[in-house]
Amino acid sequence: MIKEFLLYWKKIQRAKRIKKLKKKIPPYLQKDFEVELNYKLWSTKGARFAASHRSETLHRLSGQTVGYLSAYLIIVGLVNIYHLQFWMITLNDNQVNFASMSFSVLILLFSQLESSENFSLKSDRYHNCALDISELYDKLRYVKTYENNNPDKKDILKKISIDYDKILKRNENHKPIDYSKFQLTKAPYYELNLIDRTLIRTEYYWRVHFKYHLFMYGPIIIFLTINFYKIFYSKS
Structure with missing residues (x-):
């Protein structure tokens, strides 16, 4: 009796483990090759368009x-x-010269670092890559819709898959944040709740906008903070 119970318990635990592992596998991998290829083209196309937009924004x-x-x-x-x-701030000649030199060095360093990234070129490449994948995606959708009974369908899908791999090999990969940004545009499909969407938007701002906003508005914030501090300190 005990032996049978233990055997039954092991079967239940094994079934639970299998069910848990299945949940970890992406849904598109649990279906046939055509569905998997369709998802890869669709998601990669969206991520590359998001990468192009991110590079253009940068x-x-x-x-x-x-x-x-x-x-x-x-x-x-x-x-x-x-x-x-400057309101409550008075600068002597040495302080002005130091500030001027600091801004000059900062502009020089910042310009060199940013120009080396070639954001404009990356944006064009990501966009062209997305267009190439979009062309394959449209071809796949056409085959699924109008040539479902075509005897050569297997060969057509294989060629689309090979062309897709070639496109990936000759183009730079997008960043994880680009895929997250794409998921944000398809929130109902990916079942993203309010917290998920907020986290993605926060990460996107941190990785894309924060550094530049810090340089653009940081000096103004520091200037206002010092002045308000001096006003408050002088009154007290």
């Missing part, structure tokens, strides 16, 4: 940041000429 923010830093450099340089006072 290129735009990079140019804006250099413009902001250059404006700060010019403004600081005018202090010596017109003997200006």
Whole structure:
């Protein structure tokens, strides 16, 4: 009796483990090759378009940041000429010269680092890659819809898969955040709740926007913080 019970218990535990492992396998891998290929083309196409948009955004923010830093450099340089006072802050000649040199070095370093990334070129490449995959995806959808009984369907799917692999080999891979961004546009399909969507948006802002916003608005925030501190300190 005990032996039979233990055997039955082991079967239950084994069934639970199998069920748990199946849940870890992506749904598209649990179906046939055609469904798997369809999902890979669809998701990769979306991720590459997201990567193109991210690179374009980085290129735009990079140019804006250099413009902001250059404006700060010019403004600081005018202090010596017109003997200006920044609200509650008064800078002597040495401080103005130091600030000017600091902004100059920062702009030079930032410009070199950003130009080496070639965001504009990456954006075009990601976009062209997405268009190539989109062409294969449309071909696959056509075969599924109108040539489902075609005896050569197996060979057509194989050729689409080979062409897809060739496209991946000759193009740079997208970042994980690009795939997350694509998932965000298809939130109902991926069953993303409010917390999931918020985490993705937060990570995207941190990886794409935060650095540039820090350089663009950081000096203004520091300037206002020091002035308000001086006002509060002088009153107390």
